Amino acid sequence: MSTVPKLTIKDLQVSIEEKEILKGVNLEVKGGEIHAIMGPNGTGKSTLAQALMGHPRYEVTSGDVSLDGEDVLEMEVDERARKGLFLAMQYPSEISGVTNSDFLRSAVNAKRGEGNEVSIMKFIKQMDKKMDQLNMDESFANRYLNEGFSGGEKKRNEILQLLMLEPRIAILDEIDSGLDIDALKVVAEGVNGMRNPNTGFLIITHYQRLLNYVTPDFVHVTMQGRIVKSGGPELAERLEAEGYDWVKEELGIEDETAEQQA
């Protein structure tokens, strides 16, 4: 597809186990843009990420999501992925007995479609290159998917998948949590390397730290299951320096969590 990717979220409301978490999120992410979503714990950041990808425990109760004009909420999880949506997960699953490289090749081929599979040689070369870029030991290719990986190794592995699958819209859910500074830099370089008009980013984070290495174009603050404030990179800097209290004060919010009764 040659057009610039566009993810549009309109008045998205999401519940988990009958509890309403997102109460109407509006956002548009286009190719070449990096959006950061920040906010205190429990304000709905991760719920947004999981709901966009179609996590089975999250129920969308209202609203629209479209990718390049197509209705995302109508799609199965795998179809969303093949259309170019990607979620780097906070807690990736461990799959025993499936090697990292077998899995990745299946994923790459699923996206390319039947009859257009990548040759094994070409795939291996490409994976070697990306693993090198992420300072991943080559043994990772033959280890079982995420099994026994440390927290940092899992995150790096998520970024490896991101680089290999080249999605149109990439959502990174707290990819920076628990990373040491070296790993953080590696992850940031990976993201910066993909900064081009063919990919839009939605980076969900707790901390300003990652944003020191990946400069966002837009910063949004979530509270009570909504985006309550948006701005440029300077907003992230102020949040880092002053915390969230000034935002709450400005908006007259006492309890910022999503589960509070409105």
Added chain:
Amino acid sequence: MSVNTEQLFDRQIVTQISQSQEEPTWMLQKRLAALDEAAKLSLPKLEKTRIDRWNFTSFDPYRGEEALTTIDTLPENVRQFVSAEKEDHVFVQKNSSPVYQQLSADLKEKGVIFTDIATAAREHGDLVQKHFMTDGINPNEHRLAALHTALFSGGLLLYVPKNVAVELPFQALFWASGKGVGNFPHVLVVLETGANASIIANFVSDEDSDAVVNGAFEVFLGDNARLSVASLHTHGEETTEVAYRRTVVGRDAHLDWTVGDLNGGRTISDNTTHMQGSGSNGEIKAITVGAGEQRSNITSTFHHWGTHTETNIVARGVMLDAAQTILNGVTKIEKGATKANGVQAEKVLMLSPEARGDANPILLIDENDVQAGHAASVGKIDPIQMFYLMSRGLSRRQAERLVIFGFVGPVLDTIPFDSLRERITDVIEGKLSS
């Protein structure tokens, strides 16, 4: 338990089977004694599986078949289980008759025996008498063992003399064909000191077969011998199969057992190995896939007698539809088996809400100075795992396949025969997509 004193089968039938195979008198006597016992003995007691209504006695106990001049006349779905290049060692039995045998002159010269049991009993009587239904399986263990002793036909002896190493695997194929047959395959494997060999036995039936298969597999490993042995079972849905396997392992010997219980019908599979010699080590890999209304009870046992014996049991069950399996692992360490180390892991994956599985790890330890460990799990495919895989673009079906083959991987990936691994993969694929 009431005792049925009537004969289950006519003595005349047993005598005919024996005479038609020109067996020595001792073997006929052994059969007749077992027949008498069969009426008095009870069925084996299985953990959590009721077998009292399974058919173990209603069938035609002998069905002779014509010998084959070439193996290529076998139907393709049977033929595919063996490779029969010029250099291969092959034994094929259809119902009660050995129909094809192939062994290179070179191996014959070295003293290797690979032939049906009746021939072996005539030509190597002492060898067969010493090992046939003696220290491996006892005919008086239970009714099914006694019935097997009384009614077995054809069967196979593999004998590898001292220090002879055979590169290519011996291949055996037991084929149950036609309606109403009872098959009693017997495989006897004897490796002398320092011998080295491998054998793959395939037990197959026609798709519509209703065969009752009561098989036995006895293996004796001399000191320092090495054996890889695989038993692959792919009987049809209407069949009932009982398979008792016993192995006795000598000093410093090495045993690698693979059991593929991939039948469509009722299955009892018991694989017990006695680690008799000190310093011996053994591994059992067991894999089962159940579908439909299938019931199976699969037991893998290592019995440690010698010191410094090391064993490992890895068992995996995948249950589809309304299938049920009981997967038992038993590690028994006797007093005096110091420095023994036995580990085991049984896992069952259920792919449908009606499927059932039970994984029972059992450690019985009578010696202090040992190591032992076990793991067991029974579960369904984790929806979060599925979400993860599908979020990378894999279809639900592809994601399921990955999880399933990942689940059986620890068994499948370590099978020492490429061809067998491929066949098992194909059978699993077939079961998953039907």
